[in-house]
Amino acid sequence: MSPDHDHDHDHDDSTSDPTAPGEPSAGVSAESRVADPTGRQPIERVTDEGxxxxxxxxxxxxxxxxxxxxxxxxGTWVLYQKRSELALRTVRGTYLPLIEQSRLPPDEKQPTAQxxxxxxxxxxxxxxxxxxxxxxxQRLTRLPILEWGQIRAVEAFVDTDPADFADDASQxxxxxxxxxxxxxxxxxxxxxxxxxxxxxDDTSDGTILxxxxxxxxxxxxxxxxxxxxxxxxxxxxxxxxxxxxxxxxRQIEAGMEQGSF
Numbered sequence: 001m002s003p004d005h006d007h008d009h010d011h012d013d014s015t016s017d018p019t020a021p022g023e024p025s026a027g028v029s030a031e032s033r034v035a036d037p038t039g040r041q042p043i044e045r046v047t048d049e050g051x052x053x054x055x056x057x058x059x060x061x062x063x064x065x066x067x068x069x070x071x072x073x074x075g076t077w078v079l080y081q082k083r084s085e086l087a088l089r090t091v092r093g094t095y096l097p098l099i100e101q102s103r104l105p106p107d108e109k110q111p112t113a114q115x116x117x118x119x120x121x122x123x124x125x126x127x128x129x130x131x132x133x134x135x136x137x138q139r140l141t142r143l144p145i146l147e148w149g150q151i152r153a154v155e156a157f158v159d160t161d162p163a164d165f166a167d168d169a170s171q172x173x174x175x176x177x178x179x180x181x182x183x184x185x186x187x188x189x190x191x192x193x194x195x196x197x198x199x200x201d202d203t204s205d206g207t208i209l210x211x212x213x214x215x216x217x218x219x220x221x222x223x224x225x226x227x228x229x230x231x232x233x234x235x236x237x238x239x240x241x242x243x244x245x246x247x248x249x250r251q252i253e254a255g256m257e258q259g260s261f
Contacts, residue, residue, distance in 0.1 A: 138254075
């Protein structure tokens with residue numbers, strides 16, 4: 001074979017090699033690679049794309065939180081300025097209608113409704129400051145006004161057939177009322193005590209008695225009443241009775257003079 005033929009063969013091999021030095025590899029453009037200073041291997045250029053949209057997203061989230069906080073604070077301020085108006089709506093729109101439908105005996109229902117109606121008139125005539133309105137309403141919500149009548153009804157059931165109950169069963173209801181007078185028991189305690197004989201009222205946020213009352217359920221109420229009175233440190237045989245209108249009057253007067261607890 002001639003020398004010229006060998007030379008041509010070598011030239012063809014060098015031009016057909018896809019990985020020859022100085023040439024970019026397959027799939028990599030010349031613009032994305034730079035030459036190695038040694039001349040042996042191309043170096044891939046890394047493009048810096050910056051931080052992207054993350055800082056913007058974080059700033060938007062922070063701004064949204066600030067706006068939500070401002071809106072919440074403004075709403076609280078508005079409600080704070082309208083305490084007398086809210087109290088008037090609660091007294092006339094909630095308390096008075098429910099008291100009229102409650103199980104309170106007439107000698108307690110009428111004076112209680114009258115006291116609340118008079119307080120509502122003072123609110124309407126702007127004779128009550130906001131701090132006074134807030135204080136009275138806070139105190140009234142602690143009183144078991146509606147539950148008071150339910151306790152009276154359960155007590156009457158016990159007195160009708162005392163043979164089915166402990167000798168001191170009726171006394172436990174007296175202890176409950178004195179516990180409220182002393183501030184040891186609240187509406188929450190009464191709702192728990194009455195839970196065996198009540199169910200949710202579909203027409204209001206309160207509860208109604210499950211009638212006819214069952215002896216076993218009333219026995220459980222008596223036991224819960226005993227436990228609550230013991231926990232409140234109420235005497236076993238307190239003297240005298242307590243009426244809900246007396247407590248309502250006291251709390252209205254205390255709220256007007258002292259505000260909230």
